[in-house]
Amino acid sequence: MEIFKYYALCxxxxxxxxxxxxxxxxxxxxSKNAKKIVTVLTSQLHRDLEKNPYDAEPRIHKARLKVLPVEVRSGYKEKDGMYPTTSKMKITIAAVYGENSQGFYECFMPFLNESFFFYNIDQVNNLIEHFSKNIFQSLTPEELHRYIMPSKPWLEDFSVRNKGSKKISSFFSPEKEAPVLSKIAEKFPRSRNAQKNAHIFPEVAWEQSDIVDKIVGKIVNEQANLIVVGNRGVGKSAILQEAMRKVFQKERDKNPYEKRRRYFWxxxxNRITSGAKYLGDWEDICENVLDDLQRIRGVLWLVNFMEMFTVGGQGAEDSIAAYMSSYLRDRRIQIITELTPHELDRAQTLLPSFIQYFQIVHIEEMSRSKILKVLQNFQNYTEDKLNINVEQPTLELIYRLLQRFVKYESFPxxxxxxxSQCLNNLFISDKSTLNNNDVIDAFIDKTGMPKLFLDDDIIINxxxxxxxxxxxxIGQxxxxxxxxxxIKxxxxxxxxxxxxxxxxxxxxxxxxGKTxxxxxxxxxxxxxGQKKHPLIRLDMSEFQHPAQISRLIGEGKEIGKLTREVRERPFSVVLFDEIEKxxxxxxxxxxxxxxEGILVxxxxxxxxxxxxxIIMTSNLGAKSSTAAGFNPQKVLEYEASIRKFFRPEFFNRLDMVVTFLPLDKSAIQKIIYKELEEISLRDGIKNNNLRLKFSPSIIDLLLKEGFDELYGARPLQRAIEKFVVSELAKYIMQNHPSSAELHIDYQQQISIEERK
Known part of the structure; x- marks a missing residue:
C-alpha cells in the first residue's frame, strides 16, 4: 500500500x-486547530485518490516554507493613470516550494493564488519577489491591506495511505517515461486542480461544436498532423483545447484503466532547442524529444509555429522544420498547431515540403448572431459563478465598439x-453590475480615445x-x-x-509647428487612457540605406522598430519625421x-x-521661400516640391498635404506667452507655490533673441532657457522664495523681484 506525503499551510x-x-x-x-484541519484534508484526499489517483498525487515533495517580506509602493487610481504614493509598504509573502515529479521545482503562494515553475533553487527569493510585485504594483493601499497576513504561518505535513495503490502502481507516468520531453513541454490536459487555479474565466469553445468534432475526428481517426488556420481572435486556441480535452475524455471513457493514455505536449x-550549448546539439535534443513522443504516444502541440523555419540552421532548408520532415513523412510523430492565413502563406513559400504533411482546417469569423450568443453564454457564466450581471444593451455596445474600432483582432x-477586462475592473471596484458607462471607461483605457468618439449621443462642439x-x-x-x-x-x-x-x-x-x-x-x-504616450516618432534620417528596412519592419527573429511600437500601441499617431531623408x-x-493599413x-x-x-513631415520646398506671412502661391510651391520628389503611386496614397507657412512676429509673440505660461507648471515653481509675472521688456527680449526667419521658433526654446529658466534657477537657489510672486524684468540685464 503506497503512502503519499502532503503539506498544508496554516x-x-x-x-x-x-x-x-x-x-x-x-x-x-x-477549524479550531491544525490537527482537525489535517483530519478533514486526509478524508478528502482518500476520496480523491479513489476517484482519480493520478490527479490526486502530491504536487511537490520535501516542501519548504519561505516567509519573505516584500517592499511595495502602492498607488491611487485616477482616470488619467496610476499615481504612486510617497511611502512604501512591507507585505509578508508566504511561499511553499519543493521538487515536483518532473525533476524541477514548483512554488505556491496561496495568499496570492499564484504558482510558478523554476529550475534553480537559488532563484526562489527573486522569483517570489518578482511574481508578488507584478500583482501588487497596480493596487491601491486599501487593496494591498487585504494581502497582509493575520499571523505568522507554518507548514503541517501529513501522510495519506492510498488504498488503490495496486491500480496506481501500474499507472502510466508520462513524465518518467519521457524525461527530455517533460522538461521542455507542459502536459495537456492539466490536472483538475491546476485547471481550477489557472483561470477565473472558462476556456470553452462556445458555438463551435461542429469544428471541434471535425478536429477530434482528424486527430483520433486519421492520426493527422493538423494546422488550424484563422485570423487572430477567431478562436483557434479555444477550439484546439476543447478538441484535445474531448480526445482525452473519449479515450478515458473507452478504457479507464488503460496505462498509456494519450496526452498533448x-x-x-525555441524551447525545444533551448538546451543546446554547442553547434549541432539541437539535432540530438530534437531526436530525444521525438523518441519520447513515440514512446508514450504523445502529440506535439506547437505554439509560435513560424519559429520552425528560423530555429536551427541559417535558413528554412536546415531548420528544425526540415529536420522533422522525415518523422512526419513516416508518420512516426503527430503535430498540431495554429497559424494565421498570412503565416500559412509564408510557411508554404519557405518550406512547402514540410507543410504538405499537414491537413489544414480553416476557421472563419462567426456571424453577428453567434457572437452575441457567445457573449450571452459568457454573461450567464459570470452571473452563475461570479454573481456579476451584464446588461443586454451592454453586450451589444461591446460588440459595436469592437466591431468598429478593434480591427486587428477577430470575434469572438x-x-x-x-x-474579461471589464469584469476584472468590477472586481476591483466591488460592483456587481456591468453597464454601458463601465464599458466606455474600459474602452477609453484600452484605446485612449475620448468619450466623444465612443458615444454616438455626444455631438462635436x-x-x-x-x-x-x-x-x-499658433499661426497655422x-x-x-x-x-x-x-476629426469630423x-x-x-x-x-x-x-x-x-x-x-x-x-x-x-x-x-x-509641424511636430x-x-x-x-x-x-x-x-x-x-493609455499608459504609454500615443505618439510613435521615427527619425527617417536613420533609414538612409536599403538594408535598414529590416530595422524598421523586422527580419527573422528580430522585430522591427516600427512594427514593435505599433503592436504595443495599435491606437496611436505614427510620425515619420523628415521622410524625404x-x-x-x-x-x-x-x-x-x-x-491597406497592414504590413506583413x-x-x-x-x-x-x-x-x-500616419503623418510624415518634410522640409521639401522650404529653401526656395523663407519670407514670413501667408501666400497661396507658397502652398502650391511646397506641394509641387513634394510631388516632384515622391513617385506618383506614393503621393497618391496621401489623404492630404498640410502646408505650414513661416511664422510672423505676432505668432512668435503668442508662442512666447504660451511657453512662459508652461514654465509655471514646472515642479520647482509649483512646489514652492510661486507665481511668475513677466514684464513687456522680457517679451521683447525673447522676441528679438528667439525669432529667426530661417529657423522659425526653434531658437525660442534656447532663448527662454538662457534668459528666463537659468536666471530663475539662480534666484531660487540663492533666496529660497516660497508663496511669493516673482516679477521678471529686463533692463540691460535680467532682474527678479520678489513680492509677497
Whole structure:
C-alpha cells in the first residue's frame, strides 16, 4: 500500500480559529486547530485518490516554507493613470516550494493564488519577489491591506495511505517515461486542480461544436498532423483545447484503466532547442524529444509555429522544420498547431515540403448572431459563478465598439478578452453590475480615445474643437482647419475602415509647428487612457540605406522598430519625421501601409495600422521661400516640391498635404506667452507655490533673441532657457522664495523681484 506525503499551510485567523490551505490545490479548511484541519484534508484526499489517483498525487515533495517580506509602493487610481504614493509598504509573502515529479521545482503562494515553475533553487527569493510585485504594483493601499497576513504561518505535513495503490502502481507516468520531453513541454490536459487555479474565466469553445468534432475526428481517426488556420481572435486556441480535452475524455471513457493514455505536449521550437550549448546539439535534443513522443504516444502541440523555419540552421532548408520532415513523412510523430492565413502563406513559400504533411482546417469569423450568443453564454457564466450581471444593451455596445474600432483582432476572441477586462475592473471596484458607462471607461483605457468618439449621443462642439488646437498650434489656421476635418470625418464614421484613419504629409520650413501639431493630434485622438504616450516618432534620417528596412519592419527573429511600437500601441499617431531623408526603398515598403493599413513581414507576421493616424513631415520646398506671412502661391510651391520628389503611386496614397507657412512676429509673440505660461507648471515653481509675472521688456527680449526667419521658433526654446529658466534657477537657489510672486524684468540685464 503506497503512502503519499502532503503539506498544508496554516495560520491563525483569530483566537481559537485556524485556516489551512492544501498546497497545490484549491482546498481550504477552517477549524479550531491544525490537527482537525489535517483530519478533514486526509478524508478528502482518500476520496480523491479513489476517484482519480493520478490527479490526486502530491504536487511537490520535501516542501519548504519561505516567509519573505516584500517592499511595495502602492498607488491611487485616477482616470488619467496610476499615481504612486510617497511611502512604501512591507507585505509578508508566504511561499511553499519543493521538487515536483518532473525533476524541477514548483512554488505556491496561496495568499496570492499564484504558482510558478523554476529550475534553480537559488532563484526562489527573486522569483517570489518578482511574481508578488507584478500583482501588487497596480493596487491601491486599501487593496494591498487585504494581502497582509493575520499571523505568522507554518507548514503541517501529513501522510495519506492510498488504498488503490495496486491500480496506481501500474499507472502510466508520462513524465518518467519521457524525461527530455517533460522538461521542455507542459502536459495537456492539466490536472483538475491546476485547471481550477489557472483561470477565473472558462476556456470553452462556445458555438463551435461542429469544428471541434471535425478536429477530434482528424486527430483520433486519421492520426493527422493538423494546422488550424484563422485570423487572430477567431478562436483557434479555444477550439484546439476543447478538441484535445474531448480526445482525452473519449479515450478515458473507452478504457479507464488503460496505462498509456494519450496526452498533448505544449511547447515551442525555441524551447525545444533551448538546451543546446554547442553547434549541432539541437539535432540530438530534437531526436530525444521525438523518441519520447513515440514512446508514450504523445502529440506535439506547437505554439509560435513560424519559429520552425528560423530555429536551427541559417535558413528554412536546415531548420528544425526540415529536420522533422522525415518523422512526419513516416508518420512516426503527430503535430498540431495554429497559424494565421498570412503565416500559412509564408510557411508554404519557405518550406512547402514540410507543410504538405499537414491537413489544414480553416476557421472563419462567426456571424453577428453567434457572437452575441457567445457573449450571452459568457454573461450567464459570470452571473452563475461570479454573481456579476451584464446588461443586454451592454453586450451589444461591446460588440459595436469592437466591431468598429478593434480591427486587428477577430470575434469572438476580442470580445471575450475585453469583457474579461471589464469584469476584472468590477472586481476591483466591488460592483456587481456591468453597464454601458463601465464599458466606455474600459474602452477609453484600452484605446485612449475620448468619450466623444465612443458615444454616438455626444455631438462635436466645433468651437471647443477649434479652441483645443488653436491653443496648441499658433499661426497655422489652415493646418488647424484640415486637422479638424479629419476629426469630423472620423466622428461621423465616414473614414475608410480598411485604411489608416488618415495619412497626411506636413510640409513647411523648420520651427513652424509641424511636430507640435502632431503631438496635439495624438493627445486629442488617443491621449485619454493609455499608459504609454500615443505618439510613435521615427527619425527617417536613420533609414538612409536599403538594408535598414529590416530595422524598421523586422527580419527573422528580430522585430522591427516600427512594427514593435505599433503592436504595443495599435491606437496611436505614427510620425515619420523628415521622410524625404529615408531611402526610396522605404517608401515602397510603406505603400501597403498607406493603401491597406497592414504590413506583413518576411515570416507572415501582420502589423495592423488601421487604428493609427500616419503623418510624415518634410522640409521639401522650404529653401526656395523663407519670407514670413501667408501666400497661396507658397502652398502650391511646397506641394509641387513634394510631388516632384515622391513617385506618383506614393503621393497618391496621401489623404492630404498640410502646408505650414513661416511664422510672423505676432505668432512668435503668442508662442512666447504660451511657453512662459508652461514654465509655471514646472515642479520647482509649483512646489514652492510661486507665481511668475513677466514684464513687456522680457517679451521683447525673447522676441528679438528667439525669432529667426530661417529657423522659425526653434531658437525660442534656447532663448527662454538662457534668459528666463537659468536666471530663475539662480534666484531660487540663492533666496529660497516660497508663496511669493516673482516679477521678471529686463533692463540691460535680467532682474527678479520678489513680492509677497
Amino acid at each position: 495560520w491563525k485567523l483569530q483566537q481559537g480559529v485556524v485556516c489551512g490551505h492544501l498546497v497545490g490545490s484549491h482546498y481550504q479548511v477552517v 505544449r511547447t515551442s521550437p 476572441g476580442k470580445a471575450v478578452v475585453f469583457l 466645433q468651437k471647443d474643437l477649434h479652441s483645443f488646437f488653436s491653443s496648441r498650434i 489656421a489652415d493646418a488647424i482647419k484640415k486637422i479638424c476635418r479629419v 470625418v472620423f466622428k461621423t464614421g465616414l473614414n475608410d475602415p480598411q485604411k489608416p484613419i488618415a495619412t497626411m504629409m506636413f510640409s513647411g520650413p523648420t520651427g513652424v 507640435a501639431s502632431v503631438r496635439a493630434l495624438a493627445e486629442y485622438f488617443f491621449g485619454h 529615408a531611402h526610396p526603398a522605404i517608401f515602397d515598403t510603406l505603400l501597403t501601409v498607406l493603401d 513581414d518576411h515570416y507572415g507576421r501582420v502589423c495592423d495600422f488601421r487604428n493609427t493616424i
